[in-house]
Amino acid sequence: MKIGIVIGSVREGRLGESIGAWVAERARSQVDATDVEWEVLDVKAFNLPIMADENWAQAEDGPAEVHRWRDAVAECDGFVFVTPEYNRNIPGAFKNAFDLLSRQWRDKTLAIVAYGGLGGVRANEAWRFTVASYNMHVVGDSVNLIRRVDFPGGTLALTDHHDASLVKVLTRLVSLTRAVTTERERTAAASG
């Protein structure tokens, strides 16, 4: 099984990169799941265009950046969205990356690591109703990091509490992904 850790902020000086690195390191070292490969998918590194054609992902002549993104997402069975909150919502670049694809998200799983002034709670909730479009299965608990408390001086200050809450969420994601992947593959095989 493969789980993609998606870093959704793309601005210069973003906190998202360090949060994504923390999630990846703890996932690989502290979650008891030898059958899971964790891969960081950094939206910034894909250099995606603004979605101007909903068929780009499927079209043979669609942009190469979109096709690389499509293939990376398609290979994953589940995801961790590392999401900031911008203007009380999902950041535009992250939403664009999501909107560029469709079937590659369908019937997969998600856990959310959100951050912002109030822990990114509104972006967290916005993702939950957004991903319902593709019948994604979302872990109920999430990690919420509060900028003033958890980033004193502008860098992530980790505690045992952060690690414990992250590992709990990731462990639940792995269990959910195992069940959902089995069912997705069974349904696909049954429908030929």
Ligand SMILES: Cc1cc2nc3c(=O)[nH]c(=O)nc-3n(C[C@H](O)[C@H](O)[C@H](O)COP(=O)(O)O)c2cc1C
């Ligand atoms: C355009 C913009 C809008 C923001 N709006 C909110 C907001 O509505 N609520 C909030 O809690 N934080 C807000 N913030 C603060 C961000 O959550 C915080 O700066 C966070 O570090 C951004 O993530 P990043 O560093 O990975 O880009 C905003 C930041 C930016 C740049």
